[in-house]
Structure formats: structure tokens, C-alpha cells
Amino acid sequence: MNILLNGEGRETHAATLAELLAEQGFGPKVATARNGDFVPAGLRAATALADGDQIEVVAPMQGG
Amino acid sequence: MPVFYDIEVGSALMLGTAQYPSPAVLAEAFRAARPGIATVSLRREQGGGQDFWGLVQGLGAKILPNTAGCHSVKEAVTTAHMARELFNTRWIKLEVIGHTDTLQPDVFALVEAARILTDDGFEVFPYCTEDLTVCGRLVDVGCRVLMPWGAPIGSGLGINNAWGLRALRAHFPDLPLVVDAGIGLPSHAAEAMEMGYDAVLLNTAVAKAGDSAGMARAMALAVEAGRAAFLADPMEPRDMAAPSTPVIGKAFLA
Numbered sequence: 001m002n003i004l005l006n007g008e009g010r011e012t013h014a015a016t017l018a019e020l021l022a023e024q025g026f027g028p029k030v031a032t033a034r035n036g037d038f039v040p041a042g043l044r045a046a047t048a049l050a051d052g053d054q055i056e057v058v059a060p061m062q063g064g
Numbered sequence: 065m066p067v068f069y070d071i072e073v074g075s076a077l078m079l080g081t082a083q084y085p086s087p088a089v090l091a092e093a094f095r096a097a098r099p100g101i102a103t104v105s106l107r108r109e110q111g112g113g114q115d116f117w118g119l120v121q122g123l124g125a126k127i128l129p130n131t132a133g134c135h136s137v138k139e140a141v142t143t144a145h146m147a148r149e150l151f152n153t154r155w156i157k158l159e160v161i162g163h164t165d166t167l168q169p170d171v172f173a174l175v176e177a178a179r180i181l182t183d184d185g186f187e188v189f190p191y192c193t194e195d196l197t198v199c200g201r202l203v204d205v206g207c208r209v210l211m212p213w214g215a216p217i218g219s220g221l222g223i224n225n226a227w228g229l230r231a232l233r234a235h236f237p238d239l240p241l242v243v244d245a246g247i248g249l250p251s252h253a254a255e256a257m258e259m260g261y262d263a264v265l266l267n268t269a270v271a272k273a274g275d276s277a278g279m280a281r282a283m284a285l286a287v288e289a290g291r292a293a294f295l296a297d298p299m300e301p302r303d304m305a306a307p308s309t310p311v312i313g314k315a316f317l318a
Binding site (some may be wrong): 006007026027028029030031033036037038040041044056057058059060061062063064 | 080081082083084090103104106107108109110112113114115117120129130132142145146147149150151217218265267271316
């Protein structure tokens with residue numbers, strides 16, 4: 001399955017968003033969105049991925 | 065000290081965390097100024113986010129995440145939800161940018177996003193203009209603090225519309241008001257506080273100074289001086305001179 005992860009094409013075997021985060025080695029302090037919609041941490045394991053999904057994984061960063 | 069959504073913060077200085085030459089300089093600036101609030105953002109995780117989170121937790125300031133760079137209601141609302149989960153706070157500095165060169169807020173989208181977020185339990189700090197009607201709409205949808213710009217973000221031009229900001233202060237005498245953006249010098253920060261603003265939010269002026277910690281301290285002193293001056297009920301300016309030394313009793317020497 002091919003997805004867009006933070007704007008970059010990725011091939012993944014992960015079935016869910018939670019599996020994708022583990023597979024890609026993200027740290028614990030991240031927030032997620034799928035196709036423009038927020039996915040709370042508690043729903044990641046139940047969020048199935050589909051071919052062509054756009055996944056955003058964000059973390060705390062410098063800001064003004 | 066200013067109170068935002070029933071929370072009193074320790075200083076009227078709100079300081080951004082972006083654009084410092086290094087994390088060490090950022091931490092030093094925060095130690096020098098002891099701001100009450102630190103603004104932060106969310107960005108795509110590329111490995112630095114976990115370390116930055118550790119740094120931010122040690123700054124000793126309350127965290128105010130922003131929606132910087134968002135250009136639509138949908139983007140801003142989704143970003144706010146991610147920020148609430150990540151930073152475990154209902155506070156959100158709501159930015160919906162409408163114009164690329166000036167970074168002026170899209171005030172129509174801002175009001176709509178503020179309404180949606182307030183209804184969803186957020187406590188919104190809207191980055192807005194000083195327009196009385198826009199600010200009234202923001203209050204109508206539930207904002208209990210307003211953050212009008214002093215000048216465009218990162219410009220350092222200071223208080224561009226002093227009349228407008230004074231009018232806003234007079235129009236909302238009891239609402240916490242923050243001058244956000246455009247502050248370049250301590251005199252700008254003091255000017256905002258002398259007008260009766262409750263706080264100032266700045267970033268670039270400190271981050272891009274040759275000595276960030278030195279400028280951070282200068283800003284903290286200016287904010288404190290400006291607030292003290294406002295509370296001390298300043299004199300009214302006048303056009304003509306008025307001798308301060310008594311005229312009566314002067315020796316006749318001509």
C-alpha cells in the first residue's frame with residue numbers, strides 16, 4: 001500500500017495508523033491527522049489505512 | 065498580573081520560542097526574562113520534536129500553542145485539535161492568515177474558527193487586527209481575550225496604529241488585551257503597556273537580537289515599567305510649557 005506520510009510517498013505494510021507510527025519509529029510526543037482530519041491518539045489503533053491516504057504526524061516545535 | 069481564562073500568569077511578557085540561534089540561547093533568554101507564557105507550534109516531526117518538548121517543559125512558562133501558517137478554518141481547527149492533545153491545554157493562539165506578504169489575519173475565517181473552537185471547549189487567543197467590529201464579533205463567539213497586532217509579524221515596526229489600539233482598550237475596558245506582533249524595541253512594549261494593555265507577545269525582537277538574553281531582560285523591564293506607569297495614572301500631555309519649578313518666591317535679580 002502506498003501512502004503520503006508528511007508529504008512524502010511511502011510504501012507501508014501497516015494496517016492501522018498506530019502500526020504506521022511504530023513502523024516508522026516516531027517518538028511518543030506526536031499528534032496525527034488522516035486526510036485532513038484529526039485522529040486522537042486513542043483512535044489510532046482503530047484507524048485503518050487505505051491506499052493513497054495522506055497522513056500527517058506533527059510534534060512540538062518552535063513557534064511565535 | 066494578567067489573567068487569561070481565569071488563570072493568572074506570572075508576567076505580562078509573552079515570549080515566542082522560534083528563530084533563536086540555538087536551544088541554549090532560547091533557554092537563556094527565558095531565564096533572563098521569566099515570561100509568563102511561551103508560544104509554541106506544531107510541525108511535521110522530523111526528529112527534533114521530542115527534544116524540543118523536553119526543552120519547553122523546562123522553561124517555567126505556561127504553554128500557548130499556535131496555529132501559525134494556517135490559511136483556512138479547517139486547517140486551523142484541525143491544528144488546534146492536534147495542539148490540545150499534544151500540549152494538554154485548552155489554550156490556543158488562533159492564527160488564520162489571510163495575506164502572504166503582510167501576514168494579516170483573515171478576520172472572517174478567524175471569527176468562524178474561533179466560534180467552532182470555543183463551542184468545542186477551547187479557550188481561544190485570537191491573533192486579530194484592532195478593528196472594533198471584528199473584535200466585537202470575536203467576543204460574541206466566546207473569546208475572552210483579544211490579541212491585536214502592533215505591526216506585521218516579524219517587522220519590528222512597533223505600534224502602527226496607536227489610536228486604534230487605544231480605542232480598542234477603551235471599548236473593552238475589562239477584557240484582557242494583548243499586543244501581539246510587530247514589537248521591535250522595549251519602547252514599543254512599554255508603549256503598549258502604558259496604554260493599558262494587559263500583556264505583550266513578541267518573539268523576533270528577542271530571537272534576532274545580537275544578545276537575546278540581554279534583549280529579553282530589556283523587554284521584561286519595559287513591560288514592568290509600562291504597566292507600573294499605566295497604574296500610576298499618567299499626566300495629560302499639553303501643548304505649551306508649564307514651569308515645574310515654583311515661580312513664586314524667585315529672587316528678583318534683573
